[in-house]
Each structure stands twice: as structure tokens, then as C-alpha cells.
Amino acid sequence: MRIDVVSIFPEYLAPLELSLIGKARQDGLLELNVHDLRTFTTDKHRTVDDTPYGGGAGMVMKPEPWAQALESIAASQMPANSQDEPTKKPVLIVPSPAGERFNQALAYELAEEEQLVFACGRYEGIDERVIEWADEHFTVRPVSLGDYVLNGGEVAVLAMVEAIGRLLPGVVGNPESLVEESHSDGLLEYPVYTKPSSWRDREVPAVLLSGNHGKIAQWRRHEQYRRTAERRPDLLPEFDAGRLTRADRSAFGELGYDVVDGQLRRRPDGDLPA
Numbered sequence: 001m002r003i004d005v006v007s008i009f010p011e012y013l014a015p016l017e018l019s020l021i022g023k024a025r026q027d028g029l030l031e032l033n034v035h036d037l038r039t040f041t042t043d044k045h046r047t048v049d050d051t052p053y054g055g056g057a058g059m060v061m062k063p064e065p066w067a068q069a070l071e072s073i074a075a076s077q078m079p080a081n082s083q084d085e086p087t088k089k090p091v092l093i094v095p096s097p098a099g100e101r102f103n104q105a106l107a108y109e110l111a112e113e114e115q116l117v118f119a120c121g122r123y124e125g126i127d128e129r130v131i132e133w134a135d136e137h138f139t140v141r142p143v144s145l146g147d148y149v150l151n152g153g154e155v156a157v158l159a160m161v162e163a164i165g166r167l168l169p170g171v172v173g174n175p176e177s178l179v180e181e182s183h184s185d186g187l188l189e190y191p192v193y194t195k196p197s198s199w200r201d202r203e204v205p206a207v208l209l210s211g212n213h214g215k216i217a218q219w220r221r222h223e224q225y226r227r228t229a230e231r232r233p234d235l236l237p238e239f240d241a242g243r244l245t246r247a248d249r250s251a252f253g254e255l256g257y258d259v260v261d262g263q264l265r266r267r268p269d270g271d272l273p274a
């Protein structure tokens, strides 16, 4: 995969040289280029912003430096398929609190792409005409990390590149660890423990020391249900409950959820399990 990031603070992206993502770049699994938006300005002061039409607080990013930056990225060919079939449009991700929500499903979807470009806005955002114009060269997706406001897209790009990059083949040493983690099946992860088995008068749950792999798997599954019901009940209506065992249904029953047409349904408060 190739990733290009455009920012007025390229140094913000330096952590992508570390750890798993840094290693993936060294190993050639990921090509990542960071571009300074100001190198695409033409005035002496390298201006990237101006006052908003219609008035209001803050500044807006000028369109022309963005057009120059994005055109230069679109024109730089992917070395692998420069003479092959017409290449797929790269995806242009515009980090913004006004975008669609980023989640694990979107990370998996974007991990399938050949080329991603991230356009980090600052101030009040980028002139909207850039977003419209860009679909000539790119599939444009405004994306948000969550319902809060950051000062710019850079921190969001760090999060998204890490979430996407770790899904690329060969980046995470043991691909098994991708299967059991939070959100891979629409539930939160079960709690984990290591040695010593007794620590400051707290014991590791006995089932984990039992050696009974069936029981351990069931306990972990039911801990996932309990945690998700407690911390993220909003995830449960999306969970595919069609293939749950009787024991699984009964675990959800004790948490106040029934299975109706393969979907979990919260029982009205106070009702007893059916």
C-alpha cells in the first residue's frame, strides 16, 4: 500500500517512523510519503489560509495550494502498475469532525486499497470547492474519529494509519491476534491476565487455570457480552446473534437481552428472563 499525507505540520507525522508501522515501512510493506502543503504555495509568505466568505471566526484553507498538492500526488504514478490497466482512483481521506465515523469495519475496507491520500485540514477547514473538485482524481471520503473536535487532522491520521497499517499482510507478526481483538466480531475484547496467578490478594479467574479449553472459550465469550452490555450497549443491536448457542443466549438473558429474529433485543427494564 502507498499512503501520502499532506499537512502544514509534517513533523506531526514523525511517530509513523516508530514501532510496527515504522517497521512495515522499512520492510517495504507500506510506502508512506509526508508532504508539506506550504511547498505548494507560490507567494513569499507561503500563505495557506484566508478569511471566510460570509464572515465568522477563524480562517479557511485556500484552495490553490491544495489543488497543487493533490495534483502532484495524483500525477506521481504507482511504480508497480504504471503500464498496466487503468489504475483505480486513490481514496482521498479528509479528516474532519463532520465526516463519517471511522471504525474497524472502515479500517478493513481501506486496508484493501492500493493508495490512500490524507488531506490534513487546520483552522476551520479546507475551502469546500477542493472537496468537490478532488473527485476528478480521487474517491473522496470525509472521515471523523469521533464526536469531539481536534485542532487539525494530523492526530486523526496517526490513529487511522496505525489502525489500517496493522491490517496489511505481514505487518502484525501473529495474524491470530487480529482475530480475537475488540471490534473484530462487533464485541469488546474479554479481560486478560498473566503471571502471577495471585497478585495483591487478587486471583486470576479459576477457569483460566483449569486447562479446559471449551470452558475457557465460553467464559471469554460471556465476558465479552458482559463488557459490551455494560460499556457499549450501542454495539449490541448490530451484533449477529443468529448462531448463538443456548448457553450464549442464556448469558445474554441474564444481561437483560433476548434474541428476536437473530438480533439482540433489550428487555424492558424490570422484566425477568423469558
Ligand code: 6GU
Binding pocket: 094, 095, 096, 097, 143, 144, 145, 146, 147, 148, 149, 150, 151, 152, 153, 156
Ligand atoms: Cl478526523 N479531524 C478533526 N480535525 N477533528 C476531529 C476528527 C478529525 N475526528 C474527531 N474530531
